[in-house]
Amino acid sequence: MFEVVSNEILAENLHKMVLVAPRIARARKAGQFVMVRLAQGEERIPLTIGDADPEAGTITLFIQAIGASTRKIVDTPVGGSIRDVAGPLGKETHITNWGRVACVGGGVGTAVLFPLVKALAEAGNEITTIIGGRSSRYVILADELGALSKNLLITTEDGSLGSKGFVTGPLGEMIADPACAPKAVFAVGPVPMMKAVANMTREPGIETIVSLNPIMIDGTGMCGGCRVQVGSETKFACVDGPEFDAHLVDFDGLSDRLTSYRKEEAQRHAATDCKIAKEVAK
Amino acid sequence: MSNDLSPKERMAIERVHMPELPADERSKNFEEVNQGLTPEQAVAEAQRCLQCKSRNCVAGCPVGVSIPEFIDALASDDLPRAAQVLRGDNALPAVCGRVCPQETQCEALCVRGKKGDAVAIGYLERYVADWAMQHPEGLIAIEAPEPTGKSVAVVGCGPAGLTAAGELARQGHKVTIFEALHDTGGVLRYGIPEFRLPKEIIDREVAVLSRMGVTIECNVIIGKTLTIPQLRSEFDAVFIANGAGLPTMLNIMGENLKGVYAANEFLTRVNLMEAGRRADSSTPILQRDEVAVIGGGNTAMDCVRTARRLGAKRAMIVYRRSETEMPARVEEIKHAKEEGVEFIMLTAPIAIVPTEDGWVSALRCQKMELGPADDSGRRRPQAIEGSEFDLPAGIVINAVGTSANPLLTATAPDLTLNKWGNIVADEEGETSIPGVFAGGDIVRGGATVILAMGDGKRAAAAIDKYLKR
Numbered sequence A: 001m002f003e004v005v006s007n008e009i010l011a012e013n014l015h016k017m018v019l020v021a022p023r024i025a026r027a028r029k030a031g032q033f034v035m036v037r038l039a040q041g042e043e044r045i046p047l048t049i050g051d052a053d054p055e056a057g058t059i060t061l062f063i064q065a066i067g068a069s070t071r072k073i074v075d076t077p078v079g080g081s082i083r084d085v086a087g088p089l090g091k092e093t094h095i096t097n098w099g100r101v102a103c104v105g106g107g108v109g110t111a112v113l114f115p116l117v118k119a120l121a122e123a124g125n126e127i128t129t130i131i132g133g134r135s136s137r138y139v140i141l142a143d144e145l146g147a148l149s150k151n152l153l154i155t156t157e158d159g160s161l162g163s164k165g166f167v168t169g170p171l172g173e174m175i176a177d178p179a180c181a182p183k184a185v186f187a188v189g190p191v192p193m194m195k196a197v198a199n200m201t202r203e204p205g206i207e208t209i210v211s212l213n214p215i216m217i218d219g220t221g222m223c224g225g226c227r228v229q230v231g232s233e234t235k236f237a238c239v240d241g242p243e244f245d246a247h248l249v250d251f252d253g254l255s256d257r258l259t260s261y262r263k264e265e266a267q268r269h270a271a272t273d274c275k276i277a278k279e280v281a282k
Numbered sequence B: 001m002s003n004d005l006s007p008k009e010r011m012a013i014e015r016v017h018m019p020e021l022p023a024d025e026r027s028k029n030f031e032e033v034n035q036g037l038t039p040e041q042a043v044a045e046a047q048r049c050l051q052c053k054s055r056n057c058v059a060g061c062p063v064g065v066s067i068p069e070f071i072d073a074l075a076s077d078d079l080p081r082a083a084q085v086l087r088g089d090n091a092l093p094a095v096c097g098r099v100c101p102q103e104t105q106c107e108a109l110c111v112r113g114k115k116g117d118a119v120a121i122g123y124l125e126r127y128v129a130d131w132a133m134q135h136p137e138g139l140i141a142i143e144a145p146e147p148t149g150k151s152v153a154v155v156g157c158g159p160a161g162l163t164a165a166g167e168l169a170r171q172g173h174k175v176t177i178f179e180a181l182h183d184t185g186g187v188l189r190y191g192i193p194e195f196r197l198p199k200e201i202i203d204r205e206v207a208v209l210s211r212m213g214v215t216i217e218c219n220v221i222i223g224k225t226l227t228i229p230q231l232r233s234e235f236d237a238v239f240i241a242n243g244a245g246l247p248t249m250l251n252i253m254g255e256n257l258k259g260v261y262a263a264n265e266f267l268t269r270v271n272l273m274e275a276g277r278r279a280d281s282s283t284p285i286l287q288r289d290e291v292a293v294i295g296g297g298n299t300a301m302d303c304v305r306t307a308r309r310l311g312a313k314r315a316m317i318v319y320r321r322s323e324t325e326m327p328a329r330v331e332e333i334k335h336a337k338e339e340g341v342e343f344i345m346l347t348a349p350i351a352i353v354p355t356e357d358g359w360v361s362a363l364r365c366q367k368m369e370l371g372p373a374d375d376s377g378r379r380r381p382q383a384i385e386g387s388e389f390d391l392p393a394g395i396v397i398n399a400v401g402t403s404a405n406p407l408l409t410a411t412a413p414d415l416t417l418n419k420w421g422n423i424v425a426d427e428e429g430e431t432s433i434p435g436v437f438a439g440g441d442i443v444r445g446g447a448t449v450i451l452a453m454g455d456g457k458r459a460a461a462a463i464d465k466y467l468k469r
């Protein structure tokens, strides 16, 4: 059992949750994740370890409640507990001092990006962080990321915060300007965003790392469900990744496999909606 | 009941038939197919045993179960004694009685099998073990050991780890099992389906260990949460039994299409996560009318029979050799056929054909013929030119095998591995690191439950010796 010590709402459907998990807090490195199962009978899902405090023995998760499992997890109150949390899993991010780097985050990817930005800052990199969302309501962690970055640029699709458009806009400007061009780019977010970033940095040959989010079950390399095509090789994202060289990733294949259970997920989502509606009616 | 039968009378008894659920009924649910012998059937079957002085059957059992002795007790209707004999040799008899490939082990060497049918040793073992589970009060009590003050870490809660933990606890050592998944049993839970091995049996075996003082910590991944060097410093000895959980890929076109599963994923979803077994299961699983399973082992049989139970109208085994070369237990092959599984033999997959929107539409195959024998003594399949054909399928499951998972070994550089990534251990299970032992599939590659248990037992004895040095 892993006790919930805090559960804050950062933005619509986005929670920051702190859990007691001393062994994981001690062992984890930036870029790693945990497999979480709320209770007996529930799904196992991967969530990035957003931050950790080895002294307090806690880890922080940023959870976007988008479907049945994530919604139930964020509903766990402070003092409540999560039955299973296993990790830290996946490879740690390869961190060095590149000098100038750009970190690009979209949606909940911004949360996954947070530990990377922190580790890159600690390694002495000069960081430009570009984060985006549909509107100001979906932009998260701006203050925290701002404190670690030399520049923080925000984009929103409706222009309600920062510049109007997508994260690729400011990134394109940086790349085009030899005085600002980054030596390395880290991109985490929806697959189309990561694909667009990879396409922008391929030509100028800028090292680009993406954190992939395929469907996972065990998270230990046992089931093969999380496989992604990277160059000529089939990789298991949970053990070989989740970070890969963006220029080699088959994003279309990844995005297609992510839709494997759309129908089943929609049914479960509707079922939890009904339950919530019934409880509200009562 | 009297056990004073002449050899002639014993020879006259025919081998028992295991009562089974009817095939059309069971192919729609996950209930155990084999229902177990009745007391009368069990005693009569036990009386078929000739109590041979040569004890051929014992030589066929990898852990040397005292077969004639436990059968003799059963034939005399002395179940407490039968249970005691069995327990002394085999920590998980209710499991082995169900899943051992008896026809190639104990029963293969039974004298009665030379002319006619071997004694149904597996069925009898299961009968005694099930009786013991239901009659804990009838069992002969085992004395609690003196604590030795020594501690042992066991990595992995499969048959090898469970067996070693039990043996070590019996010696009075303090044992902690670390398991990566959220539940116990290893392949017994996530791999072998409920219709062959009810999960309740694993729960009961685990409860026995808990009562003996063994601590089980799930959600601890050795190599990630804690490392072997950490365990080495916190415990007096370590036993590694993390299995062979790494699926072998087919490396053919279309393997990443939607609807292509590795056997471990398919079985884990259904067995460990209850997908498709509970109406409101939170883990999804795909269901299609046509399911093609590639392989001929127990894993392939488990997948195809599971697919059938999830509603497949055509559940198919695609195997590149012929039925005689299939490594699966004969009983599984028989049950699969009764349940309407189609066997497409001498057929190898060459590609998976997609639909326009990225789903599986067919398995492209090639016909094979058997050529001369290869190193393994089995006749090598050779492709027949121009024999390609498409087998319509909505799901393709790859059940060709697994190998050593490097998650743990990658973080223990002092551990010597062979070229396939298996841990190198000596006869007694000792590895290249003093005080660190290993056994089961991580040493042998994919083997059997009883071999894994035998390793656990031998390693526990060696660890006990090491700790008393």
Ligand SMILES: Cc1cc2nc3c(=O)[nH]c(=O)nc-3n(C[C@H](O)[C@H](O)[C@H](O)COP(=O)(O)OP(=O)(O)OC[C@H]3O[C@@H](n4cnc5c(N)ncnc54)[C@H](O)[C@@H]3O)c2cc1C
Pocket (backbone or CB within 6 Å): A033, A043, A044, A045, A046, A047, A048, A049, A061, A062, A063, A064, A065, A066, A067, A068, A069, A070, A071, A108, A111, A112, A212, A213, A214, A215, A216, A217, A242, A258, A259, A261, A262, A265, A266, A269
């Ligand atoms: C390495 C990794 C790290 C992640 N880190 C975070 C994080 O820090 N915060 C966060 O909010 N989300 C993270 N995710 C995504 C998160 O796991 C999914 O959003 C979640 O599983 C959705 O579950 P659901 O039942 O709520 O939604 P569903 O309605 O079941 O699914 C919504 C979508 O999520 C994806 N998904 C479904 N099941 C899984 C699964 N078992 N594994 C992965 N993706 C799945 C699919 O694309 C699906 O269409 C991460 C994913 C990976 C692989």
Ligand SMILES: Cc1cc2nc3c(=O)[nH]c(=O)nc-3n(C[C@H](O)[C@H](O)[C@H](O)COP(=O)(O)OP(=O)(O)OC[C@H]3O[C@@H](n4cnc5c(N)ncnc54)[C@H](O)[C@@H]3O)c2cc1C
Pocket (backbone or CB within 6 Å): B099, B100, B101, B155, B156, B157, B158, B159, B160, B161, B178, B179, B180, B181, B184, B185, B186, B187, B188, B191, B192, B220, B221, B222, B223, B241, B242, B243, B244, B245, B267, B298, B299, B302, B329, B405, B407, B408, B439, B440, B441, B442, B446, B447, B448, B449, B450, B452
């Ligand atoms: C589908 C299927 C059907 C089978 N049918 C039969 C059969 O009918 N008869 C038969 O005799 N054999 C059968 N086998 C083979 C048999 O199950 C195995 O040989 C046996 O389970 C091996 O036991 P083990 O203890 O070595 O490993 P496993 O049973 O694999 O257990 C290993 C355990 O270690 C855990 N683990 C892995 N890595 C770590 C880590 N880093 N840290 C902590 N824990 C870890 C795993 O999660 C697992 O629980 C079958 C196998 C499969 C896959």
Ligand code: SF4
Pocket (backbone or CB within 6 Å): B060, B061, B062, B063, B064, B065, B067, B090, B096, B097, B100, B102, B105, B106, B107, B121, B122, B125, B450
């Ligand atoms: S453990 Fe397996 S091989 Fe040994 S006697 Fe029992 S069923 Fe036969």
Ligand code: SF4
Pocket (backbone or CB within 6 Å): B048, B049, B050, B051, B052, B055, B056, B057, B058, B067, B068, B109, B110, B111, B112, B119, B121
């Ligand atoms: S070989 Fe067969 S008949 Fe002889 S003792 Fe063993 S089980 Fe009985």
Ligand code: FES
Pocket (backbone or CB within 6 Å): A215, A216, A217, A218, A219, A220, A221, A222, A223, A224, A225, A226, A227, A236, A237, A238, A239
């Ligand atoms: S999630 Fe099972 S192998 Fe990666």
Ligand SMILES: [Mg+2]
Pocket (backbone or CB within 6 Å): A043, A067, A068, A069, A265
């Ligand atoms: Mg879900």
